Amino acid sequence: MILKELTIEQFGKIEHFDVLFQEQVTAITAPDTEGIVKAIGLTTNNKRLIDCSEEFTVSDNTKIILKLEITGHPYTITARGQPHSSKCIYEAIDCKTNDAVDASLLFRNIRLCEEEEDLIYYRYNPKNAFSNRFLHYKDPEKYYAFGDFQKKTNGFGATQTFRIYLKEFIRKYVTYNSFTDSYKTELRSDGSFIQHSPTLHHFIADLSEQEKKLFDYDCYIEVNKFWCGFEDIRDINHEKWPMLIDARDLSEYIGFHKLLAKSKGLGKQMIVMNR
Numbered sequence: 001m002i003l004k005e006l007t008i009e010q011f012g013k014i015e016h017f018d019v020l021f022q023e024q025v026t027a028i029t030a031p032d033t034e035g036i037v038k039a040i041g042l043t044t045n046n047k048r049l050i051d052c053s054e055e056f057t058v059s060d061n062t063k064i065i066l067k068l069e070i071t072g073h074p075y076t077i078t079a080r081g082q083p084h085s086s087k088c089i090y091e092a093i094d095c096k097t098n099d100a101v102d103a104s105l106l107f108r109n110i111r112l113c114e115e116e117e118d119l120i121y122y123r124y125n126p127k128n129a130f131s132n133r134f135l136h137y138k139d140p141e142k143y144y145a146f147g148d149f150q151k152k153t154n155g156f157g158a159t160q161t162f163r164i165y166l167k168e169f170i171r172k173y174v175t176y177n178s179f180t181d182s183y184k185t186e187l188r189s190d191g192s193f194i195q196h197s198p199t200l201h202h203f204i205a206d207l208s209e210q211e212k213k214l215f216d217y218d219c220y221i222e223v224n225k226f227w228c229g230f231e232d233i234r235d236i237n238h239e240k241w242p243m244l245i246d247a248r249d250l251s252e253y254i255g256f257h258k259l260l261a262k263s264k265g266l267g268k269q270m271i272v273m274n275r
Contacts, residue, residue, distance in 0.1 A: 001068060001069065001070055001110055001239050001240060001241055001242065001269075002021075002023055002068060002069040002242070002269055003021045003040070003066065003067075003068050003242055003269060003271070004020070004021055004067040004068055004069065004074070005018070005019070005020050005021065005065075005066070005067040006018070006019050006021070006036070006039065006040065006043075006064070006065070006066050006067075007063075007064070007065040007066075008035070008036070008039045008063075008064050009061070009062065009063040009064070010059055010061040010062050010063065010081075011035060011038075011039055011057075011058065011062045011064060012032070012035045012038070012057050013031075013032050013035060014032055014035045014036075014039075017030065017032075017035075017036065017039075019036075021242075021269070021271065022269075023269060024264065024269065024270065025260070025264070025269075025270045025271075025272065026269075026270070026271045026272070027272050027273075027274070028271065028272070028273045028274070029273075029274045029275070030273065030274075030275070031275060033246060033248070033273040033274070033275060034052070036273065037049055037052055037121055037244055037246075037273075038050060038052065039064045039066075040066065040244070042058075042064055042079045042088055043064050043065070043066035043077045043078075043079045044066070044068075044077070044107065044110060045090070045103075045104075045107040046117065046120070047117075048114070048117040048118060048120065048121070049117075049120065049121055049244075052121055052123070058081045058087070058088060059081050060081045060082060060083040061081060062079075062080065062081030062088070063078065063079075063080050063081070064078070064079045064080075064088075065077075065078050066078075066079075067095070070106060070109060070110060070239065071109075071237070071239065073094070073096065074094075074095035074096060075092055075093065075094060075095060075101070075106060076092070076093045076095055077090065077091070077092045077093075077103060077106065078090065078091045078092075078093075090103040090104075091103065092106055109239065110239050110241070112239075112241065113152065113153050113154040113156065114151070114152040114153075114154075115152040115153050115157070115227075116227055116231075116241075117241075118152075119220070119223060119224055119227065119243075120241045120242070120243065120244055121244040121245075121246070122217065122220050122243065122244070122245045122246060123246040124213050124216055124217070124246070124249050124250070126212070126216075129216060129219070130193075130216055130217075130219035130220040130222075130223050131192060131193040131194075131215065131216065131219045132191075132192055132193075133191075133219070133223045134166065134169075134170060134187070134191035134192070134193075134223070134226070135190055135191035135192040136149075136191070137149075137157065137166055137191060138166065138170075138190065138191040139191075140157060156230075156234065161230075161233065161234065162230065165226075165229065165230050165233060166191075166226070169226050169229065170187055170189065170191060171189075173187040175187075178195060178214075178215070178218055178255075179211075179214045179215075179218060179253075179255030179256070179258050179259050180211070180214075180255055182197075182205075183195040183196060183197065183205050183211075184196055184197075185215075185218060185219075187222070193215075193218075193219045193222070195207060195211075195215055210253055213249055213250055213253075214250065214253060214255045214256060214259065217245075217250060217256070217259055218259055218262075221259065221262055221263055221266070224243070224266055224268075225265075225266060228240070228266055228267070228268075240267070240268050241268070242268055242269035242270065242271055243263065243266070243268050243269070243270050243271070244271050244273070245263075245270060245271065245272045245273065246273055247272050247273060247274050248273070248274055248275045251272075251274050260272065
């Protein structure tokens with residue numbers, strides 16, 4: 001899935017906003033990045049993006065237009081506010097034929113499992129560290145409520161294919177130089193990521209606040225890489241969502257630009273947002 005253009009009118013704090021997206025990387029500087037993310041969520045009916053931040057007011061003057069490609073085919077989806085309602089009504093157009101299409105069908109075609117949808121929008125959250133994501137995958141009974149991991153993965157997480165792929169991903173993982181030459185990133189056999197000294201392998205690094213943020217984003221890239229590989233096995237026609245990256249706490253760090261270059265290897269569209 002490729003986002004092409006977004007137009008926002010009268011949505012929350014946003015009076016008017018318009019952006020053309022590049023197919024690889026788009027950098028956006030705007031005072032209300034959360035409103036942009038939420039607008040993309042509304043026009044794709046993606047609950048994870050809609051719920052990513054505080055409540056935004058949808059009025060009867062709200063109009064959000066998203067032009068995008070799904071499996072290479074161009075569509076325009078328009079979300080309009082309604083009087084006396086916080087919900088939108090939708091219109092979808094096939095841009096090749098100019099015919100109306102069923103928006104709900106488009107939404108189903110781009111829907112992901114909850115766990116993958118959690119990877120669409122990156123915003124640093126120390127309470128949701130990506131360094132432990134594989135650790136939790138390996139032992140879902142310990143880290144998730146009963147049945148929750150199966151629900152979040154649409155049942156894939158309990159399959160033999162998922163368990164084998166996770167085991168092989170961890171086993172084949174190669175320790176590498178991270179966002180700084182001072183440390184290396186290692187994926188331990190229990191599924192947890194750590195940073196250690198290149199010379200003292202048993203010395204786990206005591207990271208600064210800046211380094212913790214960069215390390216978390218690095219782990220986020222690796223979790224994305226895992227899901228890309230798993231979906232290539234499960235469904236080669238799986239629709240890849242763009243990565244929406246909140247860079248407000250990261251963009252000033254030199255190491256972040258090194259990690260952005262690494263992110264490009266995932267083959268996903270990237271939208272990097274700064275305030």
